[in-house]
Amino acid sequence: MAQPNPNVIFAPWDDPAQKPLIQFKNVTKRFGDFTAIDNLTLDIYAQEFFALLGPSGCGKTTLMRMLGGFETPTEGQIFLDGVDIVPVPPNERPVNMMFQSYALFPHLTVWENIAFGLKRSDMPKDQIGDRVEKMLKLTQLGKFAKRKPHQISGGQRQRVALARSLAKAPKLLLLDEPLGALDKKLRNETQFELMDIQESTGTTFVIVTHDQEEAMTVASRVAVMVDGQLAQVATPDQIYEAPRTTYVADFIGDVNLIAGKSSPVDGGMDVHWDDNQPAIHVTTDSPLSARTACHFAIRPEKVSISAEKPDAVNVMKGKIIDIAYLGNISTYHVEIAAGVIFKAQATNNRRLSRRTYTWEDEVYLSWTDTAGVVLTE
Template structure:
């Protein structure tokens, strides 16, 4: 999982402060295309200066919601406010918004600087101001030496930065980005994620990005709204949605996860005990279960939180301790992924950091192993 850039600490984030007024307010927005429900009663508050991500798979409604924010799609129901103003009936060109498309939509017959200047010329800004602002934007995205080039003479990453400079040149209060890194290769995409975060923090512009890439959202966003079938299933910081998913869908969509089905046999304020035939052991979780004793639940455990060894650790008490056989190993350089088959037939995924070289790893195919994890590693899910 990609690591999130370290952000400057604050005492209270805007979304945690009841005195803060959201910059973008989406109130019970619904969008239907005939009988198809694309966006289903979505409400979101997004604050000034946030890097907010709408994350979901194909058909989840994220791009439709973005287009309604931009004014390209009318709402079926609900209201959208930007900086306190109701956007009902406001056309795209009158909204304090700019949008950067996945295709970048650069004009092939124009140079880089002409592409960046296009919107400013449409607004009939003075020639000197256009020149200064274009130079500022190209310097900001580190493309000043390429000002005279045409789009076909640029790499994918350079085209992406030209499109970004053009979007920012008009100094929008809100920038909408629709899958902005989708056309880039993996290495360039990872590099550009950090560049976007640094640029957004430097400018203080509110960014809303649509993406299907969980690592992209985790790396860039201050908060994430996970969408499924047109509805928002969870909103939170990257840490919150990864460590504390509120449903099996979120747990499985954000990263890799092991889900163990079981029955609640003990529920106290500081812990819950789940009896699981799936795992072949009792699962001890260091938080109360959101379901009464006797209920069927699932316990989510991330692969990197499971320890793998040939012998049970001395402190193991049988809880959160499963035995199985290594069926597959994937060596990825920095980590290895182990697929372990338990006696129940369930396959458990374990991720281990490669502290030793591949030939020196202590566990191999068909080895019998013990899997253990701490009480804080599990999350009880009821849906």
């Protein structure tokens, strides 16, 4: 991810000596009867690329707008570098924002847009020009400096918005769905550009997105939000491999979820989910107590599919009812019990015509004892 030094692992959140750049302390925001943010506490550290991820209406944008100064919390405090910034108006905060609509001033040129904030700071006039040129170079916009926003393409507009919000060298940059308006291909390129810029400027980035892939790609840590609360705050790999709740597991990527009851066994636990089927064995250091209601979650790519019965800890027999061919991989929907569908992914390393199983075939699904996780929430 975006570390300043690749040799040292960038993880200030694990270091108790580090002081966070931003602290939310018991922040609540209500709009009338609606609670957008519900008693939320969160620390964000300097130089992080922090992603707020969640479905629309989960409060992620409200959280960001509170950092920008466009919303005031109903309760609680927000600290930036140890200073309570709640009473500070947006124009006096060392925070800049890149808006979802980009909010480029249509009556000003690209150059003037980037210089807009600098002209309102205490920067001497002769330095403004240099700074703008530097920003234009950083975002490769040099030859568009004299154009108006409607005379450049969507991707270029996005870069102008970025350059404008970075020009004042803010302590913290907020990005509200920065890539939402771009098409998929451009979005992928721009994600890496964003990471490069974050790395080279050393600015702390907080990004709001509903696109989980984007969050996983760019962020050093991801906060999954739901109904105004944090479901989980962790690095992307932790979120994916060790989701804390079924909600997070389901929201990030594809997952098979099976409800069952636990029973501790030697070296882990078993999840009983159907009286006529074998229990699922999971190796874990902290097994649940007997007969606790829980969910077993496993990613489809960790489930293998085969025509003959394999030798594995967990094996299920089922019937293929659907195949989604995605080119590089295929997802098989396998019915393992009445109404229970399991998804398994396999790379298509053979040509389609040579596939050994197809619709209605009986197949075996298998996975190791460490491939899945057991969730209680």
